[in-house]
Amino acid sequence: MNDAAKLVELRRNGILESTHRGHVVVCDREGVIAEWGHSAEVIFPRSACKMLQALPLVESGAADAASLGVNHLALSCASHQGAQIHTGLAKEWLEGIGLGESDLRCGPQPPSDFKARAGMREAFESPCQLHNNCSGKHSGFLTLNRHLGGGSEYIELDHPVQIAVKSAFEEMTGAASHGSGIDGCSAPNFTCEVGHLARAMAKMAQPEKLGSTRAAAATRLIQAMMAHPLLVAGEGRACSNLMAAANGKAAVKTGAEGVFVGILPDRGIGIALKIEDGNHRASEAVMAALLVRLGVVDPADPRVTQYLHRPDINRRGIRAAEFSVRDEVFAQGQPL
């Protein structure tokens, strides 16, 4: 079956109202364990590949040369929401390598963190590039760039930073990328098959067969993400909630337009999924369902249940509709 599979439904009073389709691949180093939709579908991984984009930062020695901690590595893989814990760390990081906000090339973005938004409005402050959800990734790019000695425009396709990133990305997916686009943060984003992205995540989960430098870098990045769920996204966000619930058994990362990846070190498993229509309510539901089936989160944990059975509460507090992952995917939570 080459078409996108029906994955998530919105039902109102039990009647089907909306459906989300997509492509899902679960695999280990040996191959595919489960698949819905089409594993060869070409996608933009968007921010879901940030841990791959961060590999050169660590394996080049740039991270250690800049004395980056576990928290910086977590932030380098983050799509954060511009809370003080994120912007403060990015600011300190850049100052530590003798750079500043103006060296970033991600562009300013209003924070989505509630307290940051309210506080900035009160103080008539404008968002800066530190608030951009990708400022950690870009701080990583700048740190790598300092090590490589490239020019200031580190987001250009032929810049040494992006050449290193593309190389790591293709080595991990195991395939050449045949296309790229400009991401929301202006960095290049390289296309890949969703199955190849899952394979890259399986390698991150079970890095022993990679070279020792890459294996060490992969392990450090994944451990950093799992150690700091809130740095990777923020309060109330799916990545943070699901990683907190998995408690060291899974690193997960969302990407724009309905992408989500998962890395399960104990099981050596990688997950990649893309919702055809780009919707996050669906990608979050599918990821939560897969983590339940893979035994790394408890479906009764409220941090998980909210995505498995996401209610649509109306203006008078009535639960008028509900999103659920279809049985073809969730299978009543049967082990996968």
Add this chain to the structure above:
Amino acid sequence: MNDAAKLVELRRNGILESTHRGHVVVCDREGVIAEWGHSAEVIFPRSACKMLQALPLVESGAADAASLGVNHLALSCASHQGAQIHTGLAKEWLEGIGLGESDLRCGPQPPSDFKARAGMREAFESPCQLHNNCSGKHSGFLTLNRHLGGGSEYIELDHPVQIAVKSAFEEMTGAASHGSGIDGCSAPNFTCEVGHLARAMAKMAQPEKLGSTRAAAATRLIQAMMAHPLLVAGEGRACSNLMAAANGKAAVKTGAEGVFVGILPDRGIGIALKIEDGNHRASEAVMAALLVRLGVVDPADPRVTQYLHRPDINRRGIRAAEFSVRDEVFAQGQPL
């Protein structure tokens, strides 16, 4: 073909990133002119059927008994954004029939209108039921209820108001509704086939064959919507922009979860569409494309172009991606 058709694409650097599917029917009183997807797909029309829900208000004589003007009729069909022009009119309307905000049963909703939000934050005001996007529809329900002498809970399925609404809805779609759910505003919403919703809109467009009372009511409601595009939605909204661009040649109305309908009186044409995944960026694109093909808006009009070729501008102002209606639907704008 019974499956949803691919309708709208997001392309990044020309490469397909996301796709929206759905069901679209264009018809006149004689039958279907064009169809994509499946005309027999059962949908919740949500707010896209407000002009049908308002028919009993007018044809019962309740609207005239309450001296409602063209502006009140437009607001009765609105999903407004809680600007002063909307909440002020709803408040005055309710006072005029001896009722008030507490008689509404739609629930409070924060306004989406920029000025209203900013002003309320500054004044530490909480949203009330007048801000609910459906407060005009509910004011219409209360006005009808005063005429019918029903109890206060006018949103219950067996209340005289909702019995009258269901009856008008089924007469216009030409089919019994086999299901209902609770809408975001707590009123019942009745299911129908997307093709039957299009047929109802064709009847609204060409009401001469309806009974004279209904025909007059349909004409008054559609003329009211077209006379007051901003009351039906608000600044920057697709319904308002497209109706303003059509300049009396089309009434259009969005509904939650990717529904959109159109009524073209001069051509006697009705349109109904549902995006399978519920996304508005797609429903707006398809409606704009159909209005172009039906000759009632100019594709070069910025109020239209923004939906036909919706850019995805990134944080540094780069046009990184673009939404477009697929050629199967837009056909380079060829007349339909």
